[in-house]
Amino acid sequence: MAMPTIKAVRAYTVRGGGADYHDTQGYHWIDDHIATPMARYEEYRQSRRSFGINVLGTLVIEVEASDGTVGLGVTTAGEIGAFIVEKHLSRFLIGRQVTEIEKIWDQMYFATQFYGRKGVVVNTISGVDIALWDLLGKLRGEPVHALLGGPVRDELQFYATGARPDLAKEMGFIGGKLPLLHGPAEGDEGLKKNIEKLADMRSKVGDDFWLMYDCWMSLDLNYSIKLAQKAQEFGLKWIEECLSPDDYWGYADLKRNVPKGMLVTTGEHEATRWGFRMLLEMDCCDIIQPDVNWCGGITELIKISALADAHGKLMVPHGSGVYSYHFVITRHNSPFTEIIMSAPNADEVRPAFSPLLLDEPVPVNGRMKASALDKPGFGVRLNPEVKLHRPYAAA
Structure with missing residues (x-):
């Protein structure tokens, strides 16, 4: 046919x-005093929604x-x-x-x-x-993963991003990534609080559970290096997106100056093969983290992944739900993936795009079988109860 x-x-x-996922109402951990580039202004420090992250x-x-x-x-x-x-x-x-x-x-x-x-x-x-x-x-x-060459493993394994890595461990995840709460504008006292938070969480999860810090473009090079050095004592696995995504030179310096064995990761806010070529050729990081919803889609993610593989780097996409799951399960250089804990208190596993999409698979005990992704396409559909608005019509 x-x-x-x-x-x-x-x-x-x-x-x-x-x-x-920032377009929420009421309290949510993802909006609660997290370090951002706008945290240099006190009036925009407490809430990320205050400066328009959900606009x-x-x-x-x-x-x-x-x-x-x-x-x-x-x-x-x-x-x-x-x-x-x-x-x-x-x-x-x-x-x-x-x-x-x-x-x-x-x-x-x-x-x-x-x-x-x-x-x-x-x-x-x-x-x-x-x-x-x-x-x-x-x-x-066919599922999209079949169009991409098919699974290279029987299941996906996940780490969880959220305010409660201790709960993530109980749920079976391989690691927990904390949002960094205090940036350079809060001085040495803020740095001390960041380390105290990490130390507290390490005491709760034990030595073998991964802990990472998501810095969301909020730091300068000097602060990033100090944070990495102080965090070494508490087994920080990686330090993520410390600098502006345009500061490739700063990332290259950071990677040279973090403690041996600690990984530098970035790329959530990078786009296209050309942006990731800069990160890779300048040796800016150990893991790239493109978001398939932002970097150019599946078509561009194929090229970005190939670049990373050729440079001997891992590609662990930013949490983009089922859209990244179909890709990750087909790539050897994507050995695990992320889920962002969308519950307000990070205390339960919810679908990434809830309530917009129906039939989204979610990990069970930190794992997801390849068979959970076997519906045609991406296997999801729109929730008919969600109100859609079409502001324009094609010319």
């Missing part, structure tokens, strides 16, 4: 959960084939992304064969290069690309 063509592209925005919201993209099959992609891009999809990117999809994913990606990227290259534009391209892979998998009756 002939492969269907693409007949429609639709872009919706969603508020209150979904791809933008974009979720973008939902549907790509419909001529036979009525619909591919689904989500990302963080909100109304800006919806405009880009409907008014610009749709021209590169309508009428195309569903299999033309590589060509469509290339045209979307280079057509937006004059105002894009990174950030919200590449987030949007990522969402479209994810929808295309979902659509192709559904049309072929």
Whole structure:
């Protein structure tokens, strides 16, 4: 049978959960005094939402084939992304064969290069690309991991990011990544509190459980080195995203100056093969952490992973739920993956994109069988109870 063509592209925005996991109400550990680049300003230090981390919201993209099959992609891009999809990117999809994913990606990227290259534009391209892979998998009756070459292991193993690594250990995860609470603006007292938090958690989880610190672009080089040196005593496995993602030179210095055996990781806010080429060729880190919803989608993640493999580096994607699970299980240089604990108190395992998506698999005892990913496409669907808003229509 002939492969269907693409007949429609639709872009919706969603508020209150979904791809933008900061878009929450009430107390949540992810918003509670976490070090950020804006923490240098006291009025924006307590809450990340106070400086607008949730301002974009979720973008939902549907790509419909001529036979009525619909591919689904989500990302963080909100109304800006919806405009880009409907008014610009749709021209590169309508009428195309569903299999033309590589060509469509290339045209979307280079057509937006004059105002894009990174950030919200590449987030949007990522969402479209994810929808295309979902659509192709559904049309072929195969999971996306099969389209990528198939699993190289029988199960995934996870570490958990959240405020309670001690609970994560009880839930069967291999490690816990803490948000760093205090940045350079809080001085030596803040640094002391960061080390005390790590020491307390080490006493609770024992010596063999991984502990990491997520610094979310909030530090300078000097502070990062001091933090790493003081954290060595408590067996910190890695120190993550300490510096601005544009400071490749600082990362190279940091990697040379952390204690022997401690890993430097980054890449959550990097995008495309060109950005990751800089990280890898300048030897900025030990592990790269692209987010498939932000780095360019599955199509670009293939290239980024190959670059990492050629440089002898691991690629452990930033927590992007089922979209990264399908990729990680097909790659030898991605031996484990992340789940962000989306419960307000980090005390239970929830699907990554709840309540937006249904049928998302979740790890059990820190593991997930490959068979949990065997539905066609990415195996998820929109929750009909979630209110979608379509702010634009294609030109």
